[in-house]
Amino acid sequence: MTMMADAPGEVAAPVRAGPLWRATTAIWRASPRLKLGLTLLLLLLALSFLEPIITHLRLEGRGPTELGTFPRLASASLQNPLGTDVFGRDLLALLMIGLRFSLMVGLIAGGLATAVAVFVALLGGYSGGRIDYLLNTVTNAILVTPSLPILMAVAAFVPIDLVLLALVLAFFSWPLGARIIRAQVLSLRERPYVEFARVSGFGRFGIMFGEILPNLVPFIIVGFSYAVIGNILAETGLRLIGLGPGDVISLGLLLNWAMTFGALAQGRYLMVLGPTVCLLLIFIALSLINVGIEERFNPRLKGVTGN
Amino acid sequence: MARVATYYAARLANYLVVLLIAFTIVFFFLRLIPGDPVENYLQSLAQQGFRIEGSAQIIATYREKFGLDQPLLVQYAAALERTFLHLDLGVSLMNYPQPVESSIMVRLPWSIWLLGVSTVIAWVLGIAAGTVTGWLRGTAFDSVFYNLSISLAQVPQYLVGLLLVLILAYALGLFPAGGAYSAGVAPGLNLEFFGSVLYYTTLPALSIVIVSAFFWLLTTRALTVSILGEDYILFAEAKGLRRLRILNRYILRNTLLPQVTGFAVSLAFIVNGFFLIEWIFRYPGLGSLLVAAVGQRDFNTVQGIILLSIFTVLTANLIVDLIYPLIDPRIRTAAERA
């Protein structure tokens, strides 16, 4: 976490309260790092969604998860750039499927988490008083609870399907974003234009969603990105141990398979490097997005990053 | 002063409330799990060839012993009372009748060692590096480290751990791939043992340090850079103060304080991934105990470990929050004014 989490500092001159679209495009143009991160992420997403087509072309119509399509445990070749697994399935195809799943679970659970985070942070931060105290305490309580052990315990014995997984992941990843956003809400609500709106008779929710929310967009993105990081981290960690829905392929599961099959000792480094590199790229992309936004929107850093 | 006392009291009360809520969350999540540990154990026995007959009776008896046959809320109340009033973490289901505490106590030193060493080293390194890069902002040195941190600060530690194992342990054979010390060395207060421990701690610690240090680098650098942009620095430079003095008097003091708070806050996230690191490196700490307990559905042990980590994080935060006003005069005055 960075300064943004705790310091209700000054925000740079707020974007004119208007459609969220304008806020969003302004953010896009804001920082090269942000652009790089977003581009990388979108590339990965695109790649994973193009997987069905790519796989269809490469495997000539055979299903990527069909057993025995290729010789088992084959080394890297033109046909199988990453080799095959113990059932004779092409690892590159599996990798792309895993990439898609890891991204989707992270993004969807992240979206859920952020929606909750925005609501909680806005409501608590703006209302203040008892409501804020209550919401803030609950936020902190979940924040200090380590999610991985609980996930492990649950996943080991409850047939975890995607919906349940996403829900549990979202449950543990919303507090961080809520904290970040709440800090901003606290400072924003003292702004003159908010005061003006209040005096003009706008209701609480009107102010929250009409005046404050558009200015929260950068922080919402940061919160979302942290949530996605947390989710993918948790889901991958869970799969690494071998838990979770076994018929759904994710990057963590591929790593687990590699480890269980003793890939390293047999020199099949690609089996491990493939998923690892994908994961690294995802985290780097998200990190870039975070840093990019903070460079632009954290006033203390603006203009002095020197990069 | 009364106001400061109120601040302290309020902070303490908040600490307890958060602790209670966290406890409740953990308890109910674990109870979501169907089946019970006794059935699980007997079943695994049966699968291995033992003939277990009349198991209904056995399961019923043990459910009663462990209080698993009570309605959920009754169990919750009992657990609350036991944990908070008697400070008793309960009985370990997989090591019945040993209490959870004894299982945890055996493993705790290793976890404290690994966690302590890594987090402190990462913190110190990260802050030092962050200050230096912030000071040298704009240079190539800064550029390299800044970009490196961006890439690595948010990567899961276990991923780094896997890569380290791959490169340093398997491919190059420079470090052991797991364990806490060599089985050929008898534990004791001797150099050989310490040497062995250090050697085996290197890779797991490195996994944590690499990610953590870069994270601290990022945040410290941001703080440093922002301070450097402040007017009073300009004034100090204009006054002719030597750079080292500026560094010491203004920058360090202003970055260290928030980073101490940050350290306490970040503990929660470090602890979360920490269990996996222990698992990857087969470290005989709480992480392995946790995985074993999960496998055996030993609710009490799992709960005990999670509660311990929550307690540690919360207490660290509490201590920092209580000490902070004493260190930072600005906060104290603000608290007095509030």
Place this chain on the structure above:
Amino acid sequence: MRGESGRKGTRTTAGLAALALVLGACGGTEPSPPQTDVPGEPSAPVASEPDVASGGLPIPRSEAVVVDTDTTYTTFDGANLFIPEGSQWGSGYHQVVNEWSWYLNYATGETINHRIEGWEYADDFETFTLNVREGVTWNDGEPFTADDIVFTIQMLLDNPDLIGHSVADEWVESAEAEDDLTAVIHLKKPNPRFEHQFRMWGGALGQTVAQHVWEGEDPMTFRNWPPVETGPYQLQDVYEDFNMFVWERREDYWGQELGLEAGPRYVVYRTAPPPDINLQEVVQGEVDAPLPHVFPWHMVEAARAVSEDVVTASYLDPNPIGIYGFNIKHPLLQQREARWAVAMLLNRDKLAELYPAAESSVASPYPWPAPDWESMARFTPMAEAALERIEAEDGFSYEYNPERAAEILDELGYVLDGEVRVTPEGDPLSLVLLTRPATLQEEFYVAEDLAAELRAIGIDATIKSVDPGAYPDTIREGAFDIAVGWIEAVPSAFASDIVFGLDWWRWKEAEIAADPLKDQITFSNAELDEVVDQLNTTLPDDPAAEALYEEGIYLLMREMLAAPAVEKAFVQTFSTQHWTGWPSDEDMYHVPYNWWPEFTFVLFGIEPRE
């Protein structure tokens, strides 16, 4: 300090060995420098240089056999077999310390009378007499007598919460020791197979405890640690930090009189490290007997490519994989013809090919493992005869034949409506296949394949993966249609007597309720009941039993309650760098599995490599 540079040297060597594996060249394996240990010292200095993988041993490597398990150890100080979590499976306790009264050598068909010399029945099979062997001793020196046997049975009768109480309560009226070597047990009802209680894995009744140790203790909490048993090894120490149990040879082991001499002075059981390290260790000879479950065929091949000192012995696991059971309450599946149809959709050749273990084969159609299990040999001709009879009478044969399967379904009234097969009422037919989670069982792919075959003939098949803990409930509730997994052949196989298997299929609902662990499918057939009841009062060697066995097998098989698809063989790997004389495919003198309690007999057969 010893070997500081030597340690580094080994690191480099280990690293080079890893590279060598990669390059496929003959890697260097470093022989362990010999070390002397001080007699009488509990922990001897390390013989092997700690390497990347194992970190060395607390006892001399050359005097130890190192065995892997995949269990995570949670109990480090218990040897009480009658309470949950009372002992640690996979610690070596069950293998080399605890013993049974008699064993069956499944590989040779031989009966091994171990602690007893034999048994007798009264004519009405209601009195069972055990003749204890003279000279058997516990590892604290005390003699093993009939009193211990009687004490154990009484203990089980008196304590309703102990594992084994229900069996004792059901069968035993009373027990007494006529003299030190004769235990007489009076049964409540006739049982001509009661001796199986004292056979390896026969049941808690046969887990005789030492009266002089257990008397006066509360069996519900007593730890029996260090374990007092009659086996050839006793506890040396527990190394919790390394998930390791080290057992030391008893120099006063009574079995030496019978020629049973344990080769290694120490036996180390430990949790297997991750596969990569495990492979290195096997190649370097750091572990003698890895566990097949985590050291499968492709790792064996990788090891053999680098080192000549790796040998294997593969043996068929008692449980074939295939269709474990059907939901007999399902309107379609309650007809045995339909079950035969589904069985004909198992493409066993392909499945055996694909099974991730080289030594697997197409399953024999009888619900027990065939070729390797010499002890089951007498039943094979009976099963063959049954199959012929079924083919003659019904026209069903146990082969992959999807067209015939579709035909059968048509005949039953489940015809194709376009692409979809419908029930006689016109609803689309769908079936749910039940498995354990894919990451836990390698049989998942069988379910996938079967589902594909079902879909190919128009049935909508879905796979439901359920956690092992929830498996029994799911079966009991009938929340499935076809269960895919391991076919329960253990009762027959371990007793090497078909009647146990036949009995297993006859469980009634009430019985299952009393034993919630049994993920049992209820089935009843009056004819089979009669046959089995008769068998249960006839000695297995009685000539009259022959016809009964044949009939029983025929009745069971025609019902097609379980369809075996793949026999899986566990490839038990051995390293010959330190010890030789392991069982091999050519000389399978005993079942080679390192996790079975009979592993002691393997240890009796090995000797140090010269």
